[in-house]
Amino acid sequence: MLILSDNEIFKPSNTGRLIADTIQDTHVFQWHRTNPPAEMLSQLENHNYAPVLVFPATSADDHAKVVTTQNVTDSDKTPLLVFIDGSWREARRIYRKSAYLQSLPLLSMQPETVSDYIMRKSENEQYLATAEVASLVLQGVGEAEAAKTLRYWFNAFKETYLMTKSRGLQDESRPQLSLYLQWKDSITRADERDTR
Numbered sequence: 001m002l003i004l005s006d007n008e009i010f011k012p013s014n015t016g017r018l019i020a021d022t023i024q025d026t027h028v029f030q031w032h033r034t035n036p037p038a039e040m041l042s043q044l045e046n047h048n049y050a051p052v053l054v055f056p057a058t059s060a061d062d063h064a065k066v067v068t069t070q071n072v073t074d075s076d077k078t079p080l081l082v083f084i085d086g087s088w089r090e091a092r093r094i095y096r097k098s099a100y101l102q103s104l105p106l107l108s109m110q111p112e113t114v115s116d117y118i119m120r121k122s123e124n125e126q127y128l129a130t131a132e133v134a135s136l137v138l139q140g141v142g143e144a145e146a147a148k149t150l151r152y153w154f155n156a157f158k159e160t161y162l163m164t165k166s167r168g169l170q171d172e173s174r175p176q177l178s179l180y181l182q183w184k185d186s187i188t189r190a191d192e193r194d195t196r
Helices: 016-022 038-045 060-064 069-074 088-096 130-140 144-165 175-195
Strands: 002-004 028-030 049-054 078-085
Touching: 002 016, 016 028, 016 078, 016 130, 016 144, 038 049, 038 078, 049 130, 069 078, 069 130, 078 088, 078 130, 130 144, 144 175
Parallel strands: 002 028, 002 078, 049 078
Antiparallel strands: none
């Protein structure tokens, strides 16, 4: 599940949409402080799901709610990974002003590398772009193929976005896009073999 801030929807540098591009069962909702979408609340309350908010634990209360990727995968319910998509300032505000999010367990990732997303900079180099975090989380919960697909698509997105901003020499061969297309083709062929 992806919860978007108002400001994020039309930003060309937004990476949350890449999750929806590559993960079939992604539900995207626009955040409203006073009137949260009923369908979103229904999914969060659905007893078939185990919702987990992917968000950094910053306070003592938050640390008490932290779960591990192992906890997420050990549940007999379907994990529902919830991402807030916005700048870090917006994401903190959304979290603070949404009681339904504050009640969820937190999956707080500790990245081993700094973000390589240079199109937008954060006040803290440990903060990653939404797609980078999602890729790490998917890998952590055993969804290696989905994580790799998202990583390839993210790299192709960065490559394309930089080409639109660059006035200098550009690599027209688009190596990152080629890698993504090769990966998707290999998945499609494997799926076709499996259905025979």
